[in-house]
Amino acid sequence: MELFFQNKIFIITLTFVAFFVAQIIQKKTKLILLNPILIAILIIVTCLSLLEIDFEVYHEGSKLIEFFLKPAIVALGVPLYQQLGKIKKQAIPILVSQLVGCVAGVVSVVLIAKWMGAPTKIILSIAPKSVTTPIAMEVSKAIGGIAPLTASVVIMVGIFGSIFGYGIMKFTRVKSTLAQGISMGTAAHVVGTSKSMEISENYGVMSSIGLIVNGILTALLTPYILQILSLWIEL
Amino acid sequence: MKQVVIILGCLLFGELVVYLTDFKLPSSIIGMLLLTLLLQLGWVKIVTVKGISNFLTQNMTFFFVPPGVAIMLYLEVIQASFWPIIVASIASTILVFIFTGWTHQLFIDNKKKTQKEIDPKV
Numbered sequence: 630m631e632l633f634f635q636n637k638i639f640i641i642t643l644t645f646v647a648f649f650v651a652q653i654i655q656k657k658t659k660l661i662l663l664n665p666i667l668i669a670i671l672i673i674v675t676c677l678s679l680l681e682i683d684f685e686v687y688h689e690g691s692k693l694i695e696f697f698l699k700p701a702i703v704a705l706g707v708p709l710y711q712q713l714g715k716i717k718k719q720a721i722p723i724l725v726s727q728l729v730g731c732v733a734g735v736v737s738v739v740l741i742a743k744w745m746g747a748p749t750k751i752i753l754s755i756a757p758k759s760v761t762t763p764i765a766m767e768v769s770k771a772i773g774g775i776a777p778l779t780a781s782v783v784i785m786v787g788i789f790g791s792i793f794g795y796g797i798m799k800f801t802r803v804k805s806t807l808a809q810g811i812s813m814g815t816a817a818h819v820v821g822t823s824k825s826m827e828i829s830e831n832y833g834v835m836s837s838i839g840l841i842v843n844g845i846l847t848a849l850l851t852p853y854i855l856q857i858l859s860l861w862i863e864l
Numbered sequence: 865m866k867q868v869v870i871i872l873g874c875l876l877f878g879e880l881v882v883y884l885t886d887f888k889l890p891s892s893i894i895g896m897l898l899l900t901l902l903l904q905l906g907w908v909k910i911v912t913v914k915g916i917s918n919f920l921t922q923n924m925t926f927f928f929v930p931p932g933v934a935i936m937l938y939l940e941v942i943q944a945s946f947w948p949i950i951v952a953s954i955a956s957t958i959l960v961f962i963f964t965g966w967t968h969q970l971f972i973d974n975k976k977k978t979q980k981e982i983d984p985k986v
Contacts, residue, residue, distance in 0.1 A: 648926050666925055670932040684936045691930035698927045702892035703874050704920035706899030707913055713904065722971035730964030738956035745948035758953050759960055762928040767890030777934035778942060782949060784932065786957050797958055803965030805972050816960035819924065848893045
């Protein structure tokens with residue numbers, strides 16, 4: 630039986646079932662805190678420990694699913710193309726606000742983590758925390774971070790942002806709807822964007838622009854931002 | 865089948881660029897930009913890739929369940945830096961909201977005034 634549980638088909642089926650159940654729980658309860666990814670991870674981790682399956686074995690088996698992350702990012706080219714008109718119309722506000730958001734995100738998280746005494750490997754892992762998981766993980770790998778740690782921090786940031794983002798912006802007087810929408814995508818990526826979609830299509834579209842543009846900028850700039858930062862602090 | 869070839873082709877191009885130039889950009893991002901360019905040039909029609917693109921982007925969250933589980937392999941490292949990770953990520957996220965929101969809003973307020981004065985370099 631033990632060998633059966635190490636079967637790749639079993640591992641992949643387990644992952645699908647866990648996510649399916651997680652989606653049902655989310656739909657039934659409508660609680661943002663019960664994020665499907667988090668619940669699915671909890672279900673899988675519980676099953677793995679109960680069945681005494683090694684995490685390494687699970688990791689090997691689930692690589693087939695993880696493979697799809699890269700093609701999924703390529704596929705984001707389609708919504709990007711569809712938003713091009715809107716992006717061109719507001720090219721400067723979008724580019725500049727995204728640039729500011731990207732730099733603020735990377736620099737502040739690195740400085741705070743460093744100040745609190747986190748080791749370099751951890752700092753590198755959380756540097757790209759504002760952008761969507763597949764992109765963040767790729768960046769993390771490229772700069773020498775721990776990609777799975779990046780994934781969980783990104784998910785946590787997304788959930789936090791989607792719950793408190795609009796409150797934070799109200800409090801700090803970000804009034805323009807366009808600015809609110811785009812910031813949601815910049816700071817809280819896909820999770821924030823789906824929250825914006827719930828409010829209105831307009832917010833949703835702006836959010837997805839923030840998500841994509843900040844994703845690209847973060848992928849492009851993070852290695853260089855870190856290089857510049859390493860002139861002042863030890864990384 | 866054609867759509868799979870297009871998506872994977874773009875990705876492979878990205879991999880090739882990374883391999884040849886030692887560019888620190890994820891291959892998938894290069895692939896995404898290439899796909900956008902091909903659509904913009906009209907070399908690839910949006911109807912051709914619409915199906916697979918919807919499938920991939922709508923199920924994107926599912927694909928990162930396995931990397932999420934892989935976190936268990938790093939529990940010790942994370943436990944050691946639990947608070948720096950949490951505090952830095954949350955404080956930084958709040959800053960991103962404020963900075964992005966203010967900057968974007970600034971432009972909308974200034975739109976009616978002269979645009980020449982705006983320095984896009986920041």
